[in-house]
Amino acid sequence: xxxxxxxxxxxxxxxxxxxxxxxxxxxxxxxxxxxxxxxxxxxxxxxxxxxxxxxxxxxxxxxxxxxxxxxxxxxxxxxxxxxxxxxxxxxxxxxxxxxxxxxxxxxxxxxxxxxxxxxxxxxxxxxxxxxxxxxxxxxxxxxxxxxxxxxxxxxxxxxxxxxxxxxxxxxxxxxxxxxxxxxxxxxxxxxxxxxxxxxxxxxxxxxxxxxxxxxxxxxxxxxxxxxxxxxxxxxxxxxxxxxxxxxxxxxxxxxxxxxxxxxxxxxxxxxxxxxxxxxxxxxxxxxxxxxxxxxxxxxxxxxxxxxxxxxxxxxxxxxxxxxxxxxxxxxxxxxxxxxxxxxxxxxxxxxxxxxxxxxxxxxxxxxxxxxxxxxxxxxxxxxxxxxxxxxxxxxxxxxxxxxxxxxxxxxxxxxxxxxxxxxxxxxxxxxxxxxxxxxxxxxxxxxxxxxxxxxxxxxxxxxxxxxxxxxxxxxxxxxxxxxxxxxxxxxxxxxxxxxxxxxxxxxxxxxxxxxxxxxxxxxxxxxxxxxxxxxxxxxxxxxxxxxxxxxxxxxxxxxxxxxxxxxxxxxxxxxxxxxxxxxxxxxxxxxxxxxxxxxxxxxxxxxxxxxxxxxxxxxxxxxxxxxxxxxxxxxxxxxxxxxxxxxxxxxxxxxxxxxxxxxxxxxxxxxxxxx
Amino acid sequence: xxxxxxxxxxxxxxxxxxxxxxxxxxxxxxxxxxxxxxxxxxxxxxxxxxxxxxxxxxxxxxxxxxxxxxxxxxxxxxxxxxxxxxxxxxxxxxxxxxxxxxxxxxxxxxxxxxxxxxxxxxxxxxxxxxxxxxxxxxxxxxxxxxxxxxxxxxxxx
Numbered sequence: 001x002x003x004x005x006x007x008x009x010x011x012x013x014x015x016x017x018x019x020x021x022x023x024x025x026x027x028x029x030x031x032x033x034x035x036x037x038x039x040x041x042x043x044x045x046x047x048x049x050x051x052x053x054x055x056x057x058x059x060x061x062x063x064x065x066x067x068x069x070x071x072x073x074x075x076x077x078x079x080x081x082x083x084x085x086x087x088x089x090x091x092x093x094x095x096x097x098x099x100x101x102x103x104x105x106x107x108x109x110x111x112x113x114x115x116x117x118x119x120x121x122x123x124x125x126x127x128x129x130x131x132x133x134x135x136x137x138x139x140x141x142x143x144x145x146x147x148x149x150x151x152x153x154x155x156x157x158x159x160x161x162x163x164x165x166x167x168x169x170x171x172x173x174x175x176x177x178x179x180x181x182x183x184x185x186x187x188x189x190x191x192x193x194x195x196x197x198x199x200x201x202x203x204x205x206x207x208x209x210x211x212x213x214x215x216x217x218x219x220x221x222x223x224x225x226x227x228x229x230x231x232x233x234x235x236x237x238x239x240x241x242x243x244x245x246x247x248x249x250x251x252x253x254x255x256x257x258x259x260x261x262x263x264x265x266x267x268x269x270x271x272x273x274x275x276x277x278x279x280x281x282x283x284x285x286x287x288x289x290x291x292x293x294x295x296x297x298x299x300x301x302x303x304x305x306x307x308x309x310x311x312x313x314x315x316x317x318x319x320x321x322x323x324x325x326x327x328x329x330x331x332x333x334x335x336x337x338x339x340x341x342x343x344x345x346x347x348x349x350x351x352x353x354x355x356x357x358x359x360x361x362x363x364x365x366x367x368x369x370x371x372x373x374x375x376x377x378x379x380x381x382x383x384x385x386x387x388x389x390x391x392x393x394x395x396x397x398x399x400x401x402x403x404x405x406x407x408x409x410x411x412x413x414x415x416x417x418x419x420x421x422x423x424x425x426x427x428x429x430x431x432x433x434x435x436x437x438x439x440x441x442x443x444x445x446x447x448x449x450x451x452x453x454x455x456x457x458x459x460x461x462x463x464x465x466x467x468x469x470x471x472x473x474x475x476x477x478x479x480x481x482x483x484x485x486x487x488x489x490x491x492x493x494x495x496x497x498x499x500x501x502x503x504x505x506x507x508x509x510x511x512x513x514x515x516x517x518x519x520x521x522x523x524x525x526x527x528x529x530x531x532x533x534x535x536x537x538x539x540x541x542x543x544x545x546x547x548x549x550x551x552x553x554x555x556x557x558x559x560x561x562x563x564x565x566x567x568x569x570x571x572x573x574x575x576x577x578x579x580x581x582x583x584x585x586x587x588x589x590x591x592x593x594x595x596x597x598x599x600x601x602x603x604x605x606x607x608x609x610x611x612x613x614x615x616x617x618x619x620x621x622x623x624x625x626x627x628x629x630x631x632x633x634x635x636x637x638x639x640x641x642x643x644x645x646x647x648x649x650x651x652x653x654x655x656x657x658x659x660x661x662x663x664x665x666x667x668x669x670x671x672x673x674x675x
Numbered sequence: 676x677x678x679x680x681x682x683x684x685x686x687x688x689x690x691x692x693x694x695x696x697x698x699x700x701x702x703x704x705x706x707x708x709x710x711x712x713x714x715x716x717x718x719x720x721x722x723x724x725x726x727x728x729x730x731x732x733x734x735x736x737x738x739x740x741x742x743x744x745x746x747x748x749x750x751x752x753x754x755x756x757x758x759x760x761x762x763x764x765x766x767x768x769x770x771x772x773x774x775x776x777x778x779x780x781x782x783x784x785x786x787x788x789x790x791x792x793x794x795x796x797x798x799x800x801x802x803x804x805x806x807x808x809x810x811x812x813x814x815x816x817x818x819x820x821x822x823x824x825x826x827x828x829x830x831x832x
Contacts, residue, residue, distance in 0.1 A: 002771060002821065003790040009769035010791050015694045015711055023712045024686055031682045031719050265812060281808065326806060349808045365807070640819070 079316035079346065079385065079399050085294040085309075091317055091347060092284050092297045159647040160589075163523070163580050165409055168357045170271040172218035172229060173581045175643040175654055181251050183226060184654050185217040186641055190228065191675060192251045193659050197650045198670035200661050203252045205675075208244065220271045222335050224249045225257075227276050231266040240302075241266045241280050245338045258338035260303040262331045268409075270355040275332045275341065275392040277360060279353050282327040282345075299329045303340045310345045316385075316396050317347040328362055332392040341392030346385060354412035360387045360394075361412055361419065365405045378428045380405045384412075384421070386460055400460025404452050406475075410521070410580075413480035418463065418504045419456045422478045422487045424449055425467075451475045451489050451497075455504045463504040470495060479522040479530065484510070484557045486530060490518035493539060496532075498557040510558040515565075517548050520577045525616065526587040528555035529563075533576060533583060533594065536567050547571050547596065549614060549621055566621035568612060571596040575640040584644050589664075590615045591651075595629070595642035611644050611653050613667065625667035629655045678727055682719045685731060690715075692732070692792070693739050699787035700743040702776050710742045717742070733802045736792075740784065740803065774821055782817035785810055 015023075082088050162173040176183045181203075182193040190206045208217075208230060220227040226246040231239065240261040246254040264280030271277070282299045289297040298309040310329065328350040332342045346362065354361040362385045370377045385399040404423025406412065413420045426449045451469040456462055470489035478487040483502040489495055494517050498510040516539045519532030532550035537543060547568035553561045576583035576594040584593035592614040609629035614621050629642060642655045650670065651662040661670040690711060697710040717738050725731045775786055788794045788802070796814065800807040 005769065005771035006775060006786075006790050009772035010695050010699075010787075013695055013698055014691055015708060019708050019711075020690060023690075023708075023715065024683060026712060027682050027686055027715045027719070030716055281812070283809065326808070349806060351808055351811075640822075 079396065081396075082312045082315040082317055084312050085298060086291070088312065088315060088317070088347070089289070089291050089297060092289060160584060160586055160645045163583060163585060165354075165580075166356050166414075168272065169355050170220060170222075171581065172220050172227075172269045172271070173643070174217060174219060174641065175645060176219055176221035176226070177645055177647060178221060179647055181248075182645070182647075182652060182654070182659070183219065183221060183248075184643075184659075185219045185228060186656060187217060188230070190226075190246075190254070191659075192248070192254065193652075193673065194251070195647045195650070195652065197648075197661060200650075200652075200659065200671060200673060202659070202673050202675070204254060206246075206254060218266065218269060220269075220276055220335065222271065222274075225335050226254065227271070227333070227335055227338075229266060229269055229276075229278060239263070239265045239282075241278060243276070243278065243333050243338055245335070257336075258304065260301070260333060260338045260340060262301050262329055262343075263299045264327070264329050267328070267350060268353040270353075270360075271335065272355070272357055272389060273391065274335055275389075276335055277355065277389060277394070278331045278333060279350065279360075279362070280329045280331075281349055282329050284326070299327050299343075299345050301329075301331060301340055301343060303338065310343050314343055315345045315347065328364075330360065330387065330394055332389070332394055334392060342394045344387060344394040344396055346396070348383070351382075352406060352409055352412070354409050354414070355389075356414040358388060358390065359397075359414060360389055361385070361414070362387070363406060363412060375429060379403065380426055382406060382421070382423060384419070384456070384460060386419075386458075398460050400456055400462075402452075402454045402456070402462075407477075408580075410480075411475070411478045413485075415480065415482060415501070417458045418501075419458075419460065420480060420485060420501055421454045421456070422475055422485065423452050423454065424475045424489075425452050448472065449474055451487070453485060453487075453499055453501075453507055455501060455507055457504065464507050466499060466507050466509060469497065469509070476518045476534065477520050477522050477532070479524070481524060481530075481554075484554075486522060486552075486554065486557075486560070488519045488522070488532070488534075490537075494518040494534075494537070496552065496560055496562075498554070498560050500557070511560050513552075513560045513562060515550070515562050517544070517550075519548075519550060521580050521583065522552075523580075523583070523585040524587070525551065525585065528553060529587075529616075530554050530560075531585060531592065531616075533574075535572070535577070545572065547574055547577075547594075549592065551616055551621070564616070564620040566614070566623075568596065571610070571612075573597045575642070579640055582640055582643065584646075586646070589646060591624075591646065591664075592616065592621075593644040593651075595644075609642060609655065611642060613644070613651070625662070627653055627660065627662065627667065629653065629660075630657045630672070678725060680722060680725055680731060682715050682722055685718060685722065685735070686715045689732065689735055693735055695791065696736060696739045696784075696787060697743055699775070699783050699791075700740070700780060706743075710739060713742045714738045736788070736802050778817055778820055782813055782820070785813045786817045786821070789814060 159177050159179040162171050162176070164171045174185050177195065180195060182195050184191045184193070188208045190208060191202060192204045194201050194203050208228065218229045224247055226248050228244040228246065230242045230244065240263055243260045243262070245257045247257050248254045262278055262280050264282030267279045267281050269276060269278045284297050294309045295307070298315070300307055300309055326349040328346045328348065330344045331340055333340055348364055350362040350364050352363040354363070364383045366381050366383055382402050382405055383399060384402060386397045388395045388397050402421045402423055404425035406421060406423050411422050448471065450467070450471050451473065453466040453469070454462060455464045473489040473491040476488045476490050478485065483500060485499045485501055487497050489497070493514045496513045496515070500508045500510050517534060517536035519534035521533050523531045523533070525531040530552040532552060534548055535544040536546055536548040538545060548565060549568070550565045551563045553563040574582070574594050574596045582595060584591060594612055596610045596612055597608060611627040611629060612623065613625040613627070615624050642653070644651065644653045646652070646664055649664050651664045651667065653660045653662070657675055659673045659675070661672070662668065663670060693714050694707055694711050697707040698704070701707055701710065714735060718735065721734060725734060775783055778786065785799055788799045794802070796807050796810045800810045803810070
């Protein structure tokens with residue numbers, strides 16, 4: 001286990017006794033010399049520092065008490081459009097005195113402490129603010145056709161597509177297929193395979209960039225275009241997501257058409273119609289901003305070698321002045337030629353993205369606190385902003401707020417013009433008592449979590465909600481299916497709630513099913529079935545054990561039952577617990593596939609990675625295959641690189657080292673192609 | 676009840692913590708020794724502002740990070756040995772530690788704070804005065820790079 005190994009290694013690291021003694025002597029000496037000169041710190045500063053540390057650190061360590069207090073939150077907020085870069089400059093420029101957190105050094109002559117407003121990387125060379133942008137040599141390719149994927153079915157013709165949340169909204173992944181060819185993007189390498197069962201072959205391989213840690217890529221496929229999204233993961237000062245478009249009419253010889261880029265680190269992307277919507281989070285390097293150079297504090301895009309800053313009138317900000325060092329940038333790129341048809345930018349970060357065919361919802365968690373004389377209440381909320389997308393145009397509409405935080409895109413849904421959210425609400429409270437009439441106080445903390453379902457209208461104003469569900473639990477997974485929402489919370493057992501949302505003003509809980517363990521993701525699996533993928537847990541202790549597949553019968557949403565389940569004995573981890581795209585769910589083919597990691601792996605020559613295949617018979621889950629994935633210790637640094645797909649009668653497993661081809665019925669290996 | 680701690684006591688209590696964080700940041704023993712001394716000498720100035728044990732730790736972490744930053748930018752640092760030589764300083768070679776020390780510095784810091792010191796994303800953000808989303812993304816990327824050692828673990832954020 002990583003953390004144990006790391007702990008053991010670190011525990012053995014200590015300063016020499018000799019060094020230690022020497023240092024201690026010096027400290028004692030200097031301390032004596034300075035002992036009579038320290039002024040007492042003002043009460044307010046001391047107070048502020050305790051409060052902050054308490055909230056942030058204290059919640060973790062203090063036993064829970066129950067309480068019920070309403071925290072005031074702002075109602076719906078609208079962002080305003082910026083008029084000029086000057087106006088933006090004022091917002092991003094750091095205000096003085098940023099040391100509220102620990103009350104340190106506000107009036108201290110030592111600059112080193114005060115300067116560190118933003119925690120940035122330090123490299124040996126000093127910081128520069130130029131727009132770094134890699135040009136990439138090389139090329140590869142093939143041809144394909146348009147795939148219109150639905151969220152409930154996982155395939156179009158007779159091949160699998162990336163697991164997607166919303167019908168008509170394509171999601172990027174490292175593997176794409178058009179039924180004839182398989183495209184696999186790993187780090188800076190694009191491999192194209194001809195998919196022909198035992199005659200499959202690698203027909204081209206393109207190196208996109210010569211950079212070692214350039215390890216993040218995502219990809220869309222549409223007609224004869226491959227749209228690659230790459231992020232310069234290793235460049236510290238300025239990060240760009242590069243959009244590279246290849247013409248793959250001749251897959252053996254893919255031709256690069258254009259390279260565009262957008263500032264920030266890759267957050268997410270979707271493709272609707274002819275446009276790829278790229279969402280990046282862009283940090284401003286506060287130390288380097290210059291009023292006369294907008295590119296130092298405004299996000300930059302580059303198309304065909306022309307760099308442009310996002311126009312001031314496409315940047316939205318809060319009405320009230322609020323310090324911010326991060327933007328969310330959304331660019332719409334045409335899939336054919338990479339032209340940028342529109343951009344928009346919001347001051348403030350984004351944690352999760354939901355995208356329907358007509359709207360993008362950006363969700364950003366916030367931390368609110370409410371100070372009163374003797375008590376402070378705090379909670380995490382989520383600011384949601386709606387942007388309308390239409391034929392490559394992006395228009396900011398409105399901003400609202402839901403209480404609590406959400407884990408991933410499946411926690412958000414749009415249906416019949418209403419937006420629905422399932423969140424975990426955490427309330428923390430801190431009580432202060434004066435101690436002996438001195439300036440010092442006794443502080444006690446408590447926190448409580450619960451689940452909440454909120455319905456907002458198209459203006460993001462609340463129409464209805466269900467509060468205080470699942471006390472002391474956290475929401476693990478959500479699936480919206482039309483008027484019904486299913487969600488799983490967990491602490492020791494796994495209640496699966498079903499809720500009726502047909503009346504937006506009055507959502508209702510329909511049923512609750514308690515079972516051990518929890519599901520991280522839920523996938524519709526044919527009529528009246530919902531597949532859950534997660535972990536099993538001990539009912540007494542709540543400790544998780546092994547991976548678990550559950551089949552829920554949702555024919556009657558008011559009476560959901562766990563019809564069948566299977567525990568993947570011996571396997572306690574899968575990347576599909578964190579990324580829905582790593583999972584293959586095909587009700588039509590009756591295939592469920594996911595990668596796992598074998599914790600007992602020791603022997604050289606065996607593999608630590610497995611790909612599991614299950615089918616569901618109606619009586620239960622049947623394990624069809626446990627495929628070994630070739631692996632040697634000469635690893636590259638790619639995380640979450642294993643995918644399984646099917647095309648016709650063949651099943652393909654892609655990994656860093658190879659493409660393996662199996663018969664879809666027997667799962668005997670037909671061929672293996674080393675990468 | 677007033678919280679009082681001398682720099683000497685703080686040193687006795689937390690010298691290992693500071694030293695290990697320094698190692699994770701500067702990757703060698705010699706600089707870590709210097710940082711250890713510097714941190715507590717600077718701490719003398721701040722000791723009366725400390726309110727409780729958690730605050731003390733957070734403050735020491737901040738100072739360590741600041742000290743190792745200025746250490747990194749000083750020209751003296753650039754002359755120090757490459758990783759392979761400094762690693763031999765440890766009694767026992769650990770490939771996990773080696774993998775962590777190969778990461779960029781900002782990633783090493785969050786990995787160390789999360790996996791060794793046990794801080795959550797929000798706590799790390801508070802101590803480093805960074806945004807939770809930034810810490811989250813740094814942890815996420817660091818974990819990607821550490822893949823072979825991290826299978827089977829999840830980060831609670």
